[in-house]
Amino acid sequence: MDKRALALFLLSLLSLGQAHHKETLYRNSYVYTFYADDSDDVHWDDADYRCAWNNAGHLVYIKTYTINQDVYELTDFWGNRESWIGAHDKYSEGFWHWDDGTKLSDGYQNWASGEPNDHRGEDCGDFLSPTNRWNDEHCDQNYGYICQKDLIKSSASDYTEVVYTKPSTDRSFAQQGCSLHGFQLLEERKYEIVPEILQQKHGNLRAKYQRECLVMEGNKFEKQICDETLTSACKAIHTYDLKISTEQEDYMESDRIEIDCTASGIPLPNVTWHQGYAPVSESTDQEIFQISKKGRSTLIIKNAQVTDTSRYRCFAQNQIGNDVRKTKGYLDVRVHPKTLAIPVNKGRSAGIQEQSALSDDIEYKEPSSCQDRNENLWMLPTIFGLNVLMILLLFVFMCRRSDPAPPKADNSGHEFTNYAVTVTKHQLPDGSWST
Ligand SMILES: [Ca+2]
Ligand SMILES: [Ca+2]
Known part of the structure; x- marks a missing residue:
């Protein structure tokens, strides 16, 4: 990432106030959450528990290369650090397994x-x-951690935050407070006791993680230990369910590309596209721009070029109190150059071939007559752009003047170059032409 883009990105984070180092990534039917605050650094056992407590699933099982890449995308930005994953050999030395029982030796390892x-x-x-x-580490080291949750098991309620209002008895005041922040008023809400199942499973940790409630007074938010006096509340939902409209990653030069990114939440999240980490312009005059509104942004590449090949990241975030949750998804867009391949045999139509690297010189096979060449050359403007059109028209004009006589060539081969098109022709023993 270039320094300017990084500076802009960091500035945008700072401008959001107390941005938490908590990042969420939606990819391939999983949601990954990375807890990167120093205050989040905990022992491995604690990390595993916190994933469940935060409705974030379990410590990540990196069973495939793809998941490893997604974890990399999630953690890379935060620099040099170690973060807990869901593998251990605590119960039998050398018997490494994911916490669901899957042996590491049976699958992907890195x-x-x-x-x-x-x-x-x-x-x-x-x-x-x-x-x-x-790496393997001592389980009682304090590190951040990466949680993984199956999207099928994920629902809006996992991200729902109840924001209690002060004074708790004045309903109209509560209504006003809720809408001020884009929240919804909850008609009757009493503080709910922590679910029994969590208390039983992690009873010894209950005291340590006694639930705090977010309480709002005007523009101020504070956390206090929940109790039964809290009865008037708003409903807010952290950004969740980020979706990118396509999984297609390969495009051809001059394609028009449109990709939607949507995210849910209360209030509706701001959604923005970035090329790498640089925000995409919102000006429709640009070749690459986005139409961004609450809950959705559409990335548009008007006329794709090979140089547009990049990782495009979609960021979505909303704010509940001081808690800004950054959620993202990404798509690696690859734009391939168009090349022209014209078959040796007369009568076969010209085909477009995909090529992995950009080349200024396009080689094609010599047609058997100038007329064929003319037909094929009409394909070229769509490939090289209008700036080549005039040159080609001149070339076609010259060809027509020389028709119907076939092109002359000596048997030893003859090569000529016409700007971006290099043609090499040889006459084969059967009379056909080839490169
Ligand atoms: Ca060990
Ligand atoms: Ca080690």
Whole structure:
């Protein structure tokens, strides 16, 4: 990322106030959450528990290369750090498995060189940024952590925040307060006791994680221990369910590309596209721009060029109190150059071939007559753009003057160059033409 783009991006984060180092990524039917605040650094056991407590699933199981890449995308921006993942050999030394019981030796692994080394009894897995490889560490180290949740098991209620209002008895005041922040008034809401199942499963941690309630007074938000006196409240939902309208990543030069990114939440999140980390313009005069409104942004590339190949990131965020949750998705857009391949045999139509690298010189096979060449040359303006059109027209004009006589060539081959088009022709023993 260039320094200016990075500076702009950091500035945009700062301008949001107290941005939490908590980042969420939606990819391929999973939602990943990265807890990167220093205050979030905990032991492995605590991290696993917190994923569940925060409705964020479990510590991530990196069972595929794709998931490893997505975890890399999620953590890379935050620099050099170690973060807990859901692998360990706590119960049997050397028997590394994901916490759902799957053996690591049965599938994808991405250990750093020489790891896991069980150095003085290391039993818990962590993800090394930015090398995106794994290490074993002492389980009682304090690190950030990465949670993973299946989107099928995810619902709006997981992201719902109840914001209590002061004074709790004045309903019209509560209504006013809720709408001021884009929240919805909850008709009757009493503070709910922590679900029994969590208390039973993690009873020993209950006291440590006693629920705090977010209480709003005008523009101020504060956290206080929840109690039964809190009865008037708003409903807010953190940004969730980010969707990108296509999974297509490969496009051809001169394609028009339109990609929607939508995200849900109360209040509706701001959604914006970035090319890399640089915000995409909202000016329709630009070749690449976005139409951004609450809850949705459409990325438009009017006339795709090879140089538009990039990772396009969609960021969505809303704010509840001081809590700004950044959620993102991404799409790697690859724009391939068009090349022209005209078959040797007369009568076959010209085809467009995909080529992995941009080339200024396009090679095509010599047609058997100038008339064929003319037909094929009419294809070229769509490929090279109008700036070449005039040159081609001149070329066609010259060809027509020489028809119907076939082009002359000596048997040893003859090569000529016409700007972007290089033609090499040889007459084969059967009389056909080839390169
Ligand atoms: Ca070990
Ligand atoms: Ca180690």
